[in-house]
Amino acid sequence: MVRRLDVTGADGVRLAAWDFTERTAPQGGPGVLLLHGLMGAAAHWAPVARWLAPRHRTIALDQRGHGHSEKPPAGPFTREAYVADAIAAVEELGLGPVTLVGHSMGALTAWQLAAERADLVHALVICDMRASALGAASQREWQDWFRRWPLPFPSLDAVRQWFGEDDPWVERPHPARGAFFAEVMTERPDGWRPVFDPDQMLTSRETWVHDAHWDSLAQVRCPTLVVRGLDGELGRAEAQEMVRVLPRGAYAEIPDAGHLLHYEHADAWREVVEPFLNGVLTG
Secondary structure (H helix, E strand, O other): OOEEEEEEOHHHOEEEEEEOOOOOOOOOOOOEEEEOOOOOOHHHHHHHHHHHOOOOOEEEEEOOOOOOOOOOOOOOOOHHHHHHHHHHHHHHOOOOOEEEEEEOHHHHHHHHHHHHOHHHEEEEEEEOOOOOOOOHHHHHHHHHHHHHOOOOEOOHHHHHHHHHHHOOOOOOOOHHHHHHHHOOEEEEOOEEEEOOOHHHHHHHHHHHHOOOOHHHHHOOOOOEEEEEEOOOOOOHHHHHHHHHHOOOEEEEEEOOOOOOHHHHOHHHHHHHHHHHHHHHHHO
């Protein structure tokens, strides 16, 4: 059974955290906090949580603007706000010193938390997130992409079809991508729409479109694993440079995987991540 826990984030924003911990695992003290990426949700970590939860206290957080957490119309959706929310989750739930596992935007939040509050973080996994700025052209591409969404979708099958095959960004059929987006849709009177506000997603994204984050990466002192998929957004050269910059960095990659590597290739992801987590959680 997954249990919802309420967290009060920065500026009083209400956040939903999801406790996957099973009875066989410790019920208090240090744990693992799973942080999803942009447009994602805590539910996307379910395949990972299944093998963590029997042995470790395992919590997944819906970050502000996402999932079941509050979506404040005026924000803020800054790096500082996302990091402060994650710190609030660690402190209010008594998870520290926590092991942070982050995907994409969640990975950036995780390493900025580790850089800012080393006392709260035991270890870190960075999953397919770049430290370099993406550039303004990337933000324009995303704006155009959101405008192409054929909202509202008449059904969840239509969601799966569009994001898995019909989306111009899809080069070949990608059922897992369709399933990923189906999990972040909700039914409205006129059809199915995303649980998030696309404009809020663009605002959240601006902070790594225009800014690089190498300085904060270099301040992370805990053991850190950088994981990429061969077809993901993080290139091998940049990933290896991130490992070099990290004082205690390690590297892993997953063949035949793209950006959604933890969701689409859960077994392969486990094979490269579990030995690292076993070492830091039991060492």
